[in-house]
Amino acid sequence: MMEHPENSDEYKGLVVNEGVVNLPQVNPYATFHRKKRVLTADEYVEGILKGDITLLSQAVTLVESNLPSDQAIAQQVIERCLPHAGGSVRVGITGVPGAGKSTFIEALGTELCKQGKHLAVLAIDPSSERSKGSILGDKTRMNELSVQANAFIRPSPSAGSLGGVARKTRETIVLCEAAGFDTILVETVGVGQSETAAHSMVDFFLLLQVTGTGDELQGIKRGIMEMADGIAINKCDGHNVERAQAAKVSFKNALALFPPTESGWKPYAETCSAVEKTGIQEVWKMIEQYIRFTRESGYFDVKRTEQAKYWMYETINSSLLNGFYQNPEMEALTRLMEKKVLNNEISSFIAASELINAYTKRQ
Amino acid sequence: MMEHPENSDEYKGLVVNEGVVNLPQVNPYATFHRKKRVLTADEYVEGILKGDITLLSQAVTLVESNLPSDQAIAQQVIERCLPHAGGSVRVGITGVPGAGKSTFIEALGTELCKQGKHLAVLAIDPSSERSKGSILGDKTRMNELSVQANAFIRPSPSAGSLGGVARKTRETIVLCEAAGFDTILVETVGVGQSETAAHSMVDFFLLLQVTGTGDELQGIKRGIMEMADGIAINKCDGHNVERAQAAKVSFKNALALFPPTESGWKPYAETCSAVEKTGIQEVWKMIEQYIRFTRESGYFDVKRTEQAKYWMYETINSSLLNGFYQNPEMEALTRLMEKKVLNNEISSFIAASELINAYTKRQ
Numbered sequence: 001m002m003e004h005p006e007n008s009d010e011y012k013g014l015v016v017n018e019g020v021v022n023l024p025q026v027n028p029y030a031t032f033h034r035k036k037r038v039l040t041a042d043e044y045v046e047g048i049l050k051g052d053i054t055l056l057s058q059a060v061t062l063v064e065s066n067l068p069s070d071q072a073i074a075q076q077v078i079e080r081c082l083p084h085a086g087g088s089v090r091v092g093i094t095g096v097p098g099a100g101k102s103t104f105i106e107a108l109g110t111e112l113c114k115q116g117k118h119l120a121v122l123a124i125d126p127s128s129e130r131s132k133g134s135i136l137g138d139k140t141r142m143n144e145l146s147v148q149a150n151a152f153i154r155p156s157p158s159a160g161s162l163g164g165v166a167r168k169t170r171e172t173i174v175l176c177e178a179a180g181f182d183t184i185l186v187e188t189v190g191v192g193q194s195e196t197a198a199h200s201m202v203d204f205f206l207l208l209q210v211t212g213t214g215d216e217l218q219g220i221k222r223g224i225m226e227m228a229d230g231i232a233i234n235k236c237d238g239h240n241v242e243r244a245q246a247a248k249v250s251f252k253n254a255l256a257l258f259p260p261t262e263s264g265w266k267p268y269a270e271t272c273s274a275v276e277k278t279g280i281q282e283v284w285k286m287i288e289q290y291i292r293f294t295r296e297s298g299y300f301d302v303k304r305t306e307q308a309k310y311w312m313y314e315t316i317n318s319s320l321l322n323g324f325y326q327n328p329e330m331e332a333l334t335r336l337m338e339k340k341v342l343n344n345e346i347s348s349f350i351a352a353s354e355l356i357n358a359y360t361k362r363q
Numbered sequence: 364m365m366e367h368p369e370n371s372d373e374y375k376g377l378v379v380n381e382g383v384v385n386l387p388q389v390n391p392y393a394t395f396h397r398k399k400r401v402l403t404a405d406e407y408v409e410g411i412l413k414g415d416i417t418l419l420s421q422a423v424t425l426v427e428s429n430l431p432s433d434q435a436i437a438q439q440v441i442e443r444c445l446p447h448a449g450g451s452v453r454v455g456i457t458g459v460p461g462a463g464k465s466t467f468i469e470a471l472g473t474e475l476c477k478q479g480k481h482l483a484v485l486a487i488d489p490s491s492e493r494s495k496g497s498i499l500g501d502k503t504r505m506n507e508l509s510v511q512a513n514a515f516i517r518p519s520p521s522a523g524s525l526g527g528v529a530r531k532t533r534e535t536i537v538l539c540e541a542a543g544f545d546t547i548l549v550e551t552v553g554v555g556q557s558e559t560a561a562h563s564m565v566d567f568f569l570l571l572q573v574t575g576t577g578d579e580l581q582g583i584k585r586g587i588m589e590m591a592d593g594i595a596i597n598k599c600d601g602h603n604v605e606r607a608q609a610a611k612v613s614f615k616n617a618l619a620l621f622p623p624t625e626s627g628w629k630p631y632a633e634t635c636s637a638v639e640k641t642g643i644q645e646v647w648k649m650i651e652q653y654i655r656f657t658r659e660s661g662y663f664d665v666k667r668t669e670q671a672k673y674w675m676y677e678t679i680n681s682s683l684l685n686g687f688y689q690n691p692e693m694e695a696l697t698r699l700m701e702k703k704v705l706n707n708e709i710s711s712f713i714a715a716s717e718l719i720n721a722y723t724k725r726q
Contacts, residue, residue, distance in 0.1 A: 075710075075712075075713055078710050078712075078713075079709065079710060079713060082707050082708075082709075082710055083707060085707075086707070167712055170711075170712075171710070171712065174710070222589040222590075222621060222622045222624065223586050223589050223590075224622075225589065225620075225621065225622070226585040226586050226588065226589055227585075227586075250616060250620055251620065253613060253616060253617065254616065254617040254620045257588070257613055257614065257617045258585060258588065259585045259587075259588070261585065305705055308704050308705060308711050309701060309704065309705070309711075310711075311711035311712065311715075312700065312701065312704050312711040312712075312714050312715050313715075314715075315711060315712050315715030315716070316687065316697075316715045316718055316719060317680075317684055319715070319716070319719045320683050320684055320686075320687055320719070321680055321683055321684075323683075324679065324683055334679075337675065338672060338675060341671050341672065341675050342668055342671060342672070344445050344446060344448075344449070345445075346442065346445075347438075347441050347442060347445055347534070347537070348533075348671050348672075348673075348674035348675040348678060349438075349441075349530055349533075349534065349674065349675075349678050350438055350441075350442060351675050352674075352675050352676075352678030352679045352682070353678070353682070355679055356679060356682045356683070
């Protein structure tokens with residue numbers, strides 16, 4: 001599809017990443033479980049369907065692993081879990097660092113567990129490196145939630161291409177649903193491309209905002225606001241309450257100016273305080289309303305179908321493109337052509353067709 | 364890059380289109396000029412650099428033609444024109460049908476011609492068919508402008524894939540700039556994917572709105588508002604004036620809530636009446652301010668560079684993807700796999716990898 005310049009560059013960057021960054025994953029879980037014998041697909045599936053968290057966790061480790069042997073089993077497990085998947089409500093949560101995502105997810109998650117929900121918390125963060133402490137990487141940030149029996153918290157797969165990381169997260173959703181989790185939260189950092197990936201695997205996409213002069217929007221990617229099915233204005237506490245209330249009104253007016261959503265749902269904003277645990281239930285009510293609304297209209301299933309199709313085509317497209325971009329010869333030639341284009345020596349289209357010719361010849 | 368489901372589907376649709384719709388173009392200009400002998404690339408370039416509109420128009424016809432022989436000459440002409448291109452201000456104008464785009468462009472264009480500008484008006488409308496009367500197709504809609512000596516109005520290339528149509532429009536910009544046009548307006552219908560294509564070839568992207576209850580946003584694609592560098596609220600006349608003024612304020616507040624733009628420019632809204640020719644100069648002042656602002660910050664050139672890169676990678680990517688999607692075997696197999704995915708018989712990722720394997724084998 002036609003995209004913004006920055007997108008194509010991000011895509012390019014992303015592809016290059018895939019070549020460079022995609023080293024064998026250093027996943028603590030992986031190394032941990034690698035010591036154990038790898039079970040058969042049947043054993044994993046059986047365990048998952050029984051809701052055995054240890055086996056689920058080990059299976060997710062296989063999903064995250066880049067070892068072909070692990071992937072082989074992982075794909076069998078996923079395929080057999082598929083018929084048992086799809087039964088959860090999937091919620092994406094994004095917001096810039098500082099919006100208080102972890103605290104919010106802990107508050108919301110604890111509330112949902114109280115309600116008897118079985119909650120899985122996942123993340124998409126291609127930039128994540130254990131060393132840097134990825135989102136959800138540091139479980140101690142979720143003391144309260146991580147001790148809940150009904151909660152399964154899984155950090156983002158380690159650094160890699162967005163495509164790879166997103167795929168692993170989406171496959172993990174399948175396993176979690178097969179294991180009986182009825183609510184899935186997918187966290188992303190609202191600064192890059194992860195949101196579109198998350199948006200394309202969840203039912204409801206929540207934008208976590210904080211009040212202020214507008215600076216708090218720094219770093220949020222334009223377009224995300226129109227992607228959101230709802231906005232939660234966090235940190236509505238202490239001296240912030242009035243500003244939060246005011247922000248709620250402004251967002252209400254702003255959202256009213258947006259074109260109608262495909263679903264017909266009208267996104268709106270709620271205030272909350274993750275720290276004081278206020279307004280959390282209201283935010284969840286908003287999500288429940290949306291689910292009811294889209295289930296009744298049938299849009300819920302339409303969207304799930306679109307998403308399944310999307311991931312198939314997305315995967316086809318990336319592998320087609322990676323064949324070109326991950327080829328060292330082509331990479332060098334591409335850099336050369338890019339220079340020519342930037343020096344106005346050659347048109348973008350001629351440069352492209354020469355590259356494609358070179359690529360086709362060497363096959 | 365990762366995209367919305369609807370995007371991947373649009374892309375897919377688009378690719379399929381390319382296979383089906385891309386018949387030899389029935390372009391009245393083409394048939395007209397085909398009667399004449401085709402000149403050499405040198406003759407076209409010479410004429411274009413002299414500002415010969417007839418030769419420019421004929422060269423554009425070659426750009427729009429799908430005949431390999433025409434394309435060969437066209438690409439030579441473009442390549443030689445490139446060093447003389449880039450000297451114009453490129454403005455994209457979008458808005459839903461009914462926003463009054465043609466009337467607005469006629470009013471703005473006439474004003475610019477009065478100011479002594481040399482104006483080229485182009486369009487991107489992949490759905491355009493002469494029969495249906497594409498945007499700008501019916502020149503009589505621009506009586507006043509079309510008689511201006513300084514104005515060059517060119518309808519959208521005939522129906523075809525968005526990629527193809529957009530490419531032709533972008534190449535036409537190069538020729539027009541080489542012919543000495545200092546202002547280029549690119550019109551799109553604000554309902555599909557054409558906006559991202561237009562957005563990626565212009566310096567300033569204007570969203571034409573009309574006031575009202577919000578219904579006027581029907582059909583505008585979400586995300587376009589955050590793409591706009593400015594909004595012109597048209598039809599600010601008669602009983603509409605108050606509502607238009609009110610809308611201006613609402614948009615001002617809404618835009619303030621948006622994340623900052625890459626350029627640091629703060630988009631805002633102006634009211635105007637294309638019919639009464641009021642506020643048109645103010646809209647143009649907004650565009651001039653933006654150009655000055657981005658020229659001073661250096662963002663103007665950065666964006667142009669990004670766009671040139673974008674088009675190179677975009678062209679590479681589409682040709683890589685079309686090889687797969689335009690292959691009849693793969694098309695059949697893909698439809699089959701899509702069904703399996705939708706029936707939850709197979710995961711999106713397994714389906715994709717099986718398709719890719721089949722594709723690689725048969726090469």
